[in-house]
Amino acid sequence: MNTGQRISLIGHVGLIGWLLFGGSWNSDPLPFEVADVSVVSEAEYQAAVAAARAPQAVSDVEAPQPPAEEETVQPQAAPETQPEVQDAPEVASPEADPTPVVDTSEPEVAQVEDVPPELVQPQEEVAVLVPGASPRPQLRPSERVAPEPVAQPEQTDVQPAEEATPEVVPDRAAEVVQPETEAAAPEEATTEINPEAADDVTLAPAQSMRPRGRPQRQAETATAPASDTSSAVNDALAEAMSGSADTAEETPAPSGPTGPPLTSGEREGLKLAISRCYNVGALSSEALGVNIYVSVEMTRDGKPVINSIKLLRSENGSEAAAKQAYEAARRAIIICGNDGFQLPAEKYDQWKTVEIKFNPESMR
């Protein structure tokens, strides 16, 4: 196991442990009030009860006048008590600061891990195989370690280095890919370190770099890890993805670019292209009131696959009316898609399957 994974593992275990046990350990006991109690004899109790009943019977008549004055006074007293109550939450608020505590602990962990070259190499491997979560710990140590580690390897923290080197068999791969890593990792590290403000660095790479690296590294590791079987993580991932490896390669990689979603202009263009062929003039009045949902598969050149056009469901009409509406919709897709709809090829995965709701409400 390499250093990056160790960091990730320690961090996750710590987080899970805190979630499981930290909350219960730190939970404050519920506040309660203590009142002094004195023992009262029966005679004293009866006397107190009798005294309590008497004012209730008398208060019927005189009550109306005082309430007006009392009501005006009470609101004045209420705001006075409110600031007191506000003081209490202020005291309670610092108790709910576990999150900053966790943040401070992370840098401590980062300081323990030293070896910079080890961190650079795992970035390539882990980023390829676990693009979703592993890159995060990789980027952080690189920023901090980069300046200092140049001298630290000479100081030789013996034990961690020995554990890391056997696991990082990727060194072999690194040897093969060395020209790429040598040019990329160290230079980026130095440029990031030069500015002392590390905030800019942490904001940008933490999320934006990961999705960019995924497809490229997958393509690279598709060949490399297959031959280098020494990595435990690679083995685990290979096993986990073995069932869908073929399909995963078919859909994203060979199927072409997976771009951002269609813009509103591109969607409107497709809608207009279909609607100008959606002729409802020959529909019955019942069919005109039906909403239908139609699915169609598209080829890369924007042409509909005719055999794939199918009616998914319909609303507000009989089956016969839905069939009439579907025929009109089908003709619209076929006729106006005969030369191919104007759709961005780089976003093919976004419009490979189109589900269209035909709702000619403006024509009813």
Next chain:
Amino acid sequence: MIVRFWGYGLAAFMAACLVAASSARAQEPLRIEITDAVIEPLPIAVPDFVAETSGAGQIAADISRVVAEDLKGTGLFREIDKGAYISQVSSFGAPVQFADWKAINAQALVLGAVTVEGEQITVKFRLYDVFAGQEMGAGLQLAGTRAGWRRMAHKVADQVYTRLTGEGPYFDSRVVYVAETGPKDDRKKRLGIMDYDGANNQYLTDSSSIVLAPRFSPTGDRVLYTSYESGFPKIYVLDVASVGRRVLQSRDGTMSFAPRFAPDGQRVVFSLESGGNTDIYMMDVNSGGEQRLTDAPSIETAPSFSPDGSQIVFESDRSGGQQLYIMSASGGEARRISTGTGRYGTPVWSPRGDLIAFTKQSKGRFHIGVMRTDGSGEKLLTASFLEEGPTWAPNGRVIMFTRETQGEGGASSLYSVDISGRNLQRVKTEGGASDPSWSPLQK
């Protein structure tokens, strides 16, 4: 070892999440909604039907022409000019070259063939969805006499129309109307009957007396109408086949008019004026027994049954102006359904039961309109100097009515309009025509 195990598990979990997320994203379709559309005639190709026997060429061409005219007349279809055809149909059973018909943008293709043996003719046809490359419904074959070739053509067109639009058929139907000749101050009126498209016109009465308001029976074999033959307006029932007629029982000194059959064909509802008051009555056609349905000092007239026979819509001026009301078929309290400004009259219940057609007079102009049976959704379809007397096609999609032009030389003629308000067309008649009544679909 434990750490290694955690590494396996963590990596496997992340990989599984990645695969699941990517596959879910890849399967997500692009969803759009089409709310706009176009309303254009559907381009269709109707090549001349194939003559499969010698001597059938002319009648085959005539039948295909009537089929095309029927479809074009709806305003829903546009016939592609035969000169644009790439494929020539020489055999009914030959495979269809869909690419050729696609190239000329024919969205539907009607192929047919005609066989003539003596006076018997056989017509068969197939309808194709060109862009789907498949047949729409099964082929159909009709047999009849040479004299009935137009009806056979109408039936073919009805099948095509129904399969393409989902509406019921109406081409194979007839219209009885009042034929008008002569100047306006000396106009002769007689009953005429014709195909819905104006063909096969015949006259049922002569012009010796004024006739009004002919109405078909539910089976299309009889016609009710009002005649001034006796000096007073009286209701007659006429057998279409024999042209025999008889007057329905009525009291002397009264005027009866505006008759209409009940859906069962055994009862007639009409207006009867007596002592200066007009009310609605029901009469049994066979026994002549009467039942008074309204009893009000106002004028109640123009009754029309709902398709199920349970209700009657009629016009009345009981509220001061001429408005539409609905009451039970057995009479009783009526509820007003027309609420707009102007005067409403001549209501007719749609054969589908969902709408009521009417004549409206507002701001000096006449309109033909439709509304729901509760009075909502009023929609005026036409407007002109004078128009009235709507009648429904058997499928409840088209309305025919009378339009009269202004001035001393003004003449009446028949028009039809789709209930959407589109495709207003003049119906071909030999002369002036008014007060149409559309028959049910012929058997």
